[in-house]
Amino acid sequence: MTPLHARRRTALAAATAVVAGALLTTGLATGAATADSAPAGKPVLGGAPVLLSAAARTSLIQEREATATETAEAIGLGAKEKLIVKDVVRDVDGTVHTRYERTYDGLPVLGGDLVVHEPAGGTRTVTKAVKAAVKVSSVTPEVTAGKAKTQALAAAEAAGSERAEAGSAPRKVVWAAQGTPVLAYETVVGGLQADGTPNELHVITDATTGEKLHEWQGVHTGTGKGLYSGTVTLGTHKSGSTYQLYDTSRGGHKTYNLARGTSGTGTLFTDADDTWGTGTASSSSSDQTAAVDAAYGAQITWDFYKNTFGRNGIKNDGKAAYSRVHYGSNYVNAFWQDSCFCMTYGDGSGNTHPLTSLDVAGHEMSHGVTSNTAGLRYSGESGGLNEATSDIFGTGAEFYAANSSDAGDYLIGEKIDINGNGTPLRHMDKPSKDGASKDYWSSSLGSVDVHYSSGPANHFFYLLAEGSGSKTVNGVSYNSPTYDGSTVTGIGRAKALQIWYKALTTYFTSTTNYKAARTGTLNAASALYGSSSTEYKAVAAAWKAINVS
Template sequence: MKNKLIAPIVLSTVLLAGSIPFSNVLAKQPEEAAAISVTKKWNEKANVPIFVREKQLEKRNATNASDALNYLEEKKDQLGIKNPKAEFQEKNTKKDNLRMTHVRFNQKKNGVPVEGAEVIVHYNENNQIVAVNGSVNTDLDNLNLNTKPEVNSENALAVAKKSVDAPAQLQYDPTTELVVYPFEGEHSLAYKVNVNFHGKEPGNWFVFVDAHTGKVIDQYNAIMDADEINTQTGNGTGVLGAHRLLHISQKKNPNEGTVFQLADYAHNNLGGIFTYDAPTGSLFTSNSASFKKDYDRAAVDAHYNSEKVFHYYLDEHGRNSLDDKGMAINSYVHYGTNYNNAFWDGRQMTYGDGDGSYMISLSAGLDVAAHEMTHGVTTNTANLQYRFQPGALNEAFSDIFGALIDDANWEIGEDIMGPGAKADGRESLRSLSDPSKYRVGAAYVAYGNGKGKYPSHMNEFYDLPRNLDNGGVHINSSIINHAAYLTAQDIGREKLGKIYYRALTTYLTPTSDFSAARKAIIQSAVDLYGEGSSEVAAAANGFNKVGILE
């Protein structure tokens, strides 16, 4: 009898392979951390979703935050907001290529932002408000909360670092922000601390420390994952033997002569595309313009795929890098030992080499690179919280754009599966066309319908606790994946990408759930193709078929 293959590690913010406990890949979950004991559960319903489409359009005097607040005041009873002008503050205002204007607000209590509560007012090109969406916290009006902290941010940071067993050396400087944090009918004044580190168990932790008591009330891991320099064309050999044309740089060192680097400065208004060796932290270099050593292969693919994904977002959606401001695109390869993982850590992409049996070098997959870089787009737009349904949407958008950019099929990760996985029947990590072709891990089966397969419909939804897959971010994402696939069968990949990109960057907010995603995607189709169009019908039909209804 053939032995059942069990992978030693799964993909984190990339691609949970399903047969491995979630805690094997991420840093310690709250239930495991010795430093704290978290007894409360996150209340994802604390912020009430809203979506209002205007039927009678009236021309406004302006398309700015002041007018948008006036509109919210006019509609406050319908929206469930008692005092919009006191509670909401402009976060940003953007005009898109359809000449629509979108004003995004944060909800605040005594000037302190409420975690996850954002509202967006949308104007069409005729200065008419067509929709309002987001989420509001309706408990704030009667909330008697002291918003003056008794604990300082330095102490909160120390508590947060201890709670996640952070090493002395962090990947980036940690950040702290004072927020109002909702829990199961309760609200706390808290420091939202972001601690980011690599190592054996990489982490991009968000820790919420009570600003009055100094105790941790919640935490989750959101790791998902030049002088005399001239850019020129080089070449290299990828993991699977493909010949790659690359943009590289030539640098003259006084003592070493000329070296060639995987550093691409060829794109206007982009900070560059750079590929590093994770063990040394140095740019990949060669004595010639050819990168063909075995050790170079993972770097060659990471560099090549990063440019492909960059061009997709620029050419198809007019987006300049992950933040739309030309941020540098940094990739690190050869991370860890036998590491079956890749992740976006909030700022860069990191790829393991695989164990050679279950997975090979993860940078070999264009869809893997697209998945990770799309997490970067999400971080800089909707910023979907990485747990429960918002986290599943976060994963789904990365899978969907992974399949759109690597458009050979509707599978994710087919190029990184090792011989052992293939011998066991695992040809890819997930399938958008047929999610149920693969099993989930044994720890998850009891929370579904008992069949133990990736879900394709809401009647197969896994009601997972937070300590398993962050509440189902990888597993339940397959429902949204399948809805997108079904829509694409009616309208094609290009239109699907335009609709889903618009929903992600224009309508979704940090706490958006599956129902909010349906509304956002349908509204995006209306914006792009018109009310009553076949594209709108296809967008709605995709969700209908997976049981996400009005």
């Protein structure tokens, strides 16, 4: 483990304004990025998103809300359908992309989301999650909500959940994500999963036949490095004579101590002298070192999104999520929850290997970005793309940090040695190296666990960024194959990240599969670089190289 000992001296104006301070180190220097650091791949192209102020974004959303009824009519929705604005993106060239959720006769339509693209002076186009017309014969169920609840609890128990309980009464919805839209119930089951992770199992039950139609987990989990960031600069805040692990410069991110608990917010970390952490892992439930890593991961992830894509926080509204450390006992995982809008870390085996690392933060918080943009359903091919998105942006954040204690690479979880043989969790250049992930798309990919069906998308991203064949990046050797034996020439990580981000935020929907992801990234490359550009051709070549065409 790399010793970690962060110190930040702050000067206060009017007792509230926190300014940059100095560090006392343990002898390890790092290149930690700050909010004022030079952008990594800052968007400058016409099709790139604009960094909107909170007020400008709110105003744009209000404008689209005021015209939602007219928009619904203009794009051909039925009289019983309404649009609800979820997000809005404005490009440098003036194009506005508005993401909508849909209702039918007052019921939420799951799989009914869509994006309306409005070029300045151009023709409006629409990207829909489902092409079928949203219509059901009746909104009166023939199956009781109680039966749906019983079915959902049984599904959770079959998956090994402990203390399974329905978080609320089943709600009526229109399920449109698969085939013909039907009236259904959505039940969310709480409690704990088999490994101690909080449970948010969504179960969809046909309200006419009682058949279980679908299920997916709402808590997104993953593993990563702990205590490898070295000495880092932290954003803290002084309240009276006490310092708080509260970053006022990045949306108000706070880091809390659960002290082995598994619910609630916990207690905000405080310190008397603004010196945080001891530099070594400790089994103490009040240990600050895990909190330092968590806070660092959150601020790097914030800076990465803001300076690379012009995104102002996970929801793009200038407000931070919060972090919780010391979850449970011997909990070997970390997870993101939309319901609390928070990031949570366990302390690992023996409570001495906290999973509070940059890999984990970048990956897990990117689940929050996905949820607040495309909303990729966490199952089937869309679930694999959801996981790959977190790997892609987690990798992007790691490179962005330029941290000499943990240089950027295309390996996921390479330092935790969870396999016991020194190998990483995942390899983006050749995913099958982990023994379970898939290198290429196949018709059976949708039935594979999302952590392994992410493989082809990770492989696509690596090929797009770096190209095929043998090479070394930051001292790590890679050798990426292709499905058809073709040679792919990479366009660089910065451009590859811009293309994936634009596709996620403006062209992907909740039901996007691999074929649709190809279309979305080609649309993104066209908007950013042109349809006859080298970048556009590289996107097509990289998809073909993983058997998607």
